[in-house]
Amino acid sequence: MDGGFGRRKARQKRFAGSNDDRRLVFGGECVDGILPGEKGDLYDLYPETAFSESMVRGTRLLRNILLGVSVLIFLVVSWLVIVVLRSTLYRIRDSEGTFRAAFHQAAVGMLRMKTDSRILEANETIGHILGRAPERLAGMRWIDLVHEEDRSLVEADEGEQIDWSKRTEPSEHRFLREDGSTRWLRWTVSRIDGHVRGKERVFALVEDVSEARRLSDEMKYQASHDALTGLINRREIERRLQNGIDSAGRLGEEHAFLFLDLDQFKLINDTCGHAAGDQLLRQIAGVLMLHMRGNDWMGRLGGDEFAVLLEQTGQEEAVRIGQRLRRALAASTFHWEGSRFNISCSIGIVCIDGAKLDVSHVLRAADRACYQAKEDGRNCIRVYHESDQAMSRRRDEMAWVNDIRDAISNGRILLYAQRIEALDGVRRLNYEVLVRLVDAQGTLHSPDSFLPAAERYGEAMAIDRLVVSMALDELARHPRHLLQLDLCHLNISAQSIANPEFRSHVASLLDSSEVPARKLCFELTETAAIANIAQAREFIEDMRSRGCRIALDDFGSGLSSFAYLKNLPVDILKIDGVFIRDIANNAIDSVLVRSMCEVARSLGKITVAEWVEGRHMLDTLRKLGVDQAQGYGIHEPCALADLIRQGLRPLRPRRP
DSSP: HHHHHHHHHHHHHHHTSOOEEEEOOOOTBBBBBBBBGGHHHHHHHHHHHHHHHHHHHHHHHHHHHHHHHHHHHHHHHHHHHHHHHHHHHHHHHHHHHHHHHHHHHHHSSSEEEETTEEEEEOOOOHHHHTTTTTHTTTTSBBBGBBBGGGGGGGOOOOOBBBBBGOSSSEEEEEEEEETOOOEEEEEEEEEEOOOOOOOOOOEEEEEEEEHHHHHHHHHHHHHOOOOTTOOOOOHHHHHHHHHHHHHHHHHHHOOEEEEEEEESHHHHHHHHOOHHHHHHHHHHHHHHHHHTTTHHHHHHEEEEEEEEEEEEEEEHHHHHHHHHHHHHHHHEEEEEEEEEOOOOOEEEEEEEEEESSOOHHHHHHHHHHHHHHHHHTTEEEEOOOOOHHHHHHHHHHHHHHHHHHHHHHOOOOOEEEEEETTTTTTEEEEEEEEEEEEEOOOOOOOHHHHHHHHTTTHHHHHHHHHHHHHHHHHTTTTTHHHHHHHEEEEEEHHHOOOOOOOHHHHHHHHHOOSGGGGGGGEEEEHHHHTTTTHHHHHHHHHHHHTTTEEEEEEOSTTTTTHHHHHHOOOOOEEEOOOGGTTTTHHHHHHHHHHHHHHHHHTTTTTTEEOHHHHHHHHHHHHHHOOEEEEETTTTTEEEEHHHHHHHHHHOOOOOO
């Protein structure tokens, strides 16, 4: 212990020098008088010095670590920023390239403009549409390219600045090409607002719709005009007529409506063909248009019927204009393949003076007046008056049209039948099916009441179709009656004969029916067959090929009855009642009937005498060679169902 104490004392004594002599060693350096290896001894003497040195070293280490981490973070962030920037720039360049390619190669026109409509950039398509190079479009104002008549439609103000806030929907306007021609363009704009004032831009998509416009206008024209004559068609006539009626009621104006129907047009159409008829209609349209006033219009209602509206025209002036049109047609001549035809027309006039009317009423009234002109000799004019008795009869016929349609729809068409008696003494079950109509009040009407109206207004074929169908159904339900039946006669109108669709309809009914075709006989009136001889022959040949027989009704009423027998292969001749009803007292009728029977017999045809009013006439008819007889003196018509129940029971004479 003494040794250790002595050494400590020695060291203390060694440190007991001046301040300059007492310098310590830090960081491995020697303090004056003290070697580095002796630090431990120094720290033992001064422990606070050791702590300070430790803190310095720790601070230095931490600083170096933080500095390294910061540099590393900086490098990583810089790398990420560079990567993001490079990716963004790539995308921007790619998007800009794609946009540029789309802009310049697009199939639609594209424009980039300032808000004052000055063009900054245009693509090739819009340049092609407007016939200008895209470079030449740059700097021009879009509003200056709009057609003058359409500039007010693009919401431009007095300074011809476009209000882009109102351009929210696509619009179509005419634009000028460099050569002065116009094109219809549909354009849609989008405004792009920038952050810097004055840097707003407008982007426009432009499509050439000129061809679509042309096709649309052509379709509208075709929808409102007659393809044959170029005049407005019935649909457009009715629209304009309604406008005229409205203006007459609203403004107190007076107009006149003219209904023109050609005289004997069917003769030209049938003898020369439809091509001649079409050419005639075109010629008539041209002639009439030359004599029209500037503010009037004319159209084709259909067939050979034309309509004219004379605006702000009274009755007297309308008649004068109508006479001018009538004379113009009468003075013209139609030539076709060496033939020459004179043209005339009948005209009906209706005054539109503000009274409560509708289009249907005006058309019906004009048609009645025109029909009256035809009945009065044709090539004349008649003005419609509600109080006119002739017009009243026409009005009654028009009322029948609605009754007929209503009766067909509601099952109020009934089938009656009248027996036909053979004069050779053999009992046969022959009869003619007749039609009756029950109106809404339950009144039963004979065909004389409604068939003329049906034939006049195109309802006869609907009745014929229904009668044939009902008769076949009724016969099919009674097979025992079919065994007794020799022949059932069904009447066919002139309209049905001339219509191929009706022939196809009847053929379809016969093919699907259980009734043998040989049990049926179709009756055609002589006048109808002669008026439609080509169609009548087709109908006859088609029905006879199926086994049906054909009767020529009202035989003898035509001017050339015998001559037509060579062209109409009929089986039965029904002699017109005008030759029968007074046959006992008129020698001429007897001679005519005898000659008819002889001709019929030589041609292998059966004769039937119509309008037989008493059984006392049968002996006379038998002696003249008549084969069968029909009339109220033989059998009073009854319901077909009742006759089916009666069967072959003996005929009863007409009740007194």
